[in-house]
Amino acid sequence: MDRPAVRDAMLLILRVVLGVIFVAHGWRILLIDGIAETTGQFSAWGVPQPALSAWVAALGQLLCGALLCVGLLTTAVAGVLAVFVAAAAYLVHLDNGLFNVDGGLEYPLVLIAALLVIVVFGTGRASVDGVLSR
Template identity: 40%
Template sequence: MNSTLVRDAVALVARIGLGVVFIAHGWQKLNTFGLDGTAASFEAMNIPVPTASAYFATFVELIGGGALVLGIFTPIAGLLLFADMVGAAFLVHFENGVFATENGYELVVALGVGALMLAAFGAGRISIDGITKGKTAILQ
């Protein structure tokens, strides 16, 4: 079996899976809660500059998630999504323990590490980055 093809297929599945979850969370912030509601929620959680943080989280998750699905600008999208999840982990979730059922950090750590891996190792050849010969990984 061609290990490069397997690597590319795994990167595709990982990108789509992570990207869809990030898009869903960004969409929830934008459409369900609204940006004002998200900012109010962030303020209640004592997140610094809650309005700017709400805009950052919402649009990084929407646009970055879409970029992962398409495999375009993957290193940049992955790093921004990782930063988003680091902020969520430290500012909200670590104090609640591990489990997501208790608003813990397990989901944000998994999403952040996945985004970081895609940033570091790339989108693979089955991506816009791969097709256009764009920079697909930080570690190239």
């Protein structure tokens, strides 16, 4: 039995939870750890163009996370964030095994899967996209 209201509520919860996580990560890079510290960490991990990558990570996560929370440009934003996380998984987590406690792929894989749910199923009616598409 199809229950659009339940689907929309679950997509809203998923969007907001993911959006808050990404806003928090962007906020941390930008205002807590700082770009200089993040650049140093990215450099140690072998991330290409660490200074530029730090800015892209900070602003990208902050902006895309906020857009995800309100549901604006949702599928595109979820796709962009999935690419960000996939890049982090490849550059940082791949050599650390599966488990998150060891810095492994566990958490990035869960984030990618959740973001792909939004890419595939959309934003739901409880979003700016949903209101604009009516």
